[in-house]
Amino acid sequence: MPTNRTFTMIKPDAAQDGNSGSIIKMIEEAGFRIVALKRTQLTVERAGEFYAVHSERPFYNDLCQYMSSGPIVPMILEKENAVADFRILIGATNPANADEGTIRKLFAKSIEANAIHGSDSDENAEIEGGFFFAHTEQF
Ligand SMILES: Nc1ncnc2c1ncn2[C@@H]1O[C@@H]2COP(=O)(O)O[C@H]2[C@H]1O
Numbered sequence: 001m002p003t004n005r006t007f008t009m010i011k012p013d014a015a016q017d018g019n020s021g022s023i024i025k026m027i028e029e030a031g032f033r034i035v036a037l038k039r040t041q042l043t044v045e046r047a048g049e050f051y052a053v054h055s056e057r058p059f060y061n062d063l064c065q066y067m068s069s070g071p072i073v074p075m076i077l078e079k080e081n082a083v084a085d086f087r088i089l090i091g092a093t094n095p096a097n098a099d100e101g102t103i104r105k106l107f108a109k110s111i112e113a114n115a116i117h118g119s120d121s122d123e124n125a126e127i128e129g130g131f132f133f134a135h136t137e138q139f
Helices: 012-016 020-029 046-049 061-069 082-090 103-107 120-134
Strands: 003-010 033-037 073-080 116-118
Touching: 003 082, 003 120, 012 020, 012 120, 020 033, 020 073, 020 103, 033 116, 046 120, 073 082, 073 120, 082 103, 082 116, 082 120, 103 116
Parallel strands: none
Antiparallel strands: 003 073, 003 116, 033 073
């Protein structure tokens, strides 16, 4: 498997509850190298840009309000088979369906406040990472 990158962000529910450290520890113990990391907060407009692909979905406005309601911790991660392996580590979007031991099973509160995001393709990982970080190809 080639080494590649994925993008993630710890969402406001988990970042506000003091779970960032535990989640980052799980990510590192699963073999991901942290290429870039920061703590920041989105405006509702910036959240709308990030989730533009969902703009026609009924949950879009609530999602943008929620994602701008508190701090987030975006990260770029590197590992063999990063996108697919990371989605296994975080578990299903709806924590009710997430496997035992996954980040969402442990920390998510609901399908909206689901603790963490993980890119769904190499292409989106590149786009989403670029939304928060510049010049990471140097890292
Ligand atoms: N049916 C839904 N109701 C509310 N939020 C949703 C629903 N489906 C997806 N989402 C949210 O939309 C987000 C899109 O990015 P994520 O996959 O990180 O996490 C998803 C959920 O937080």
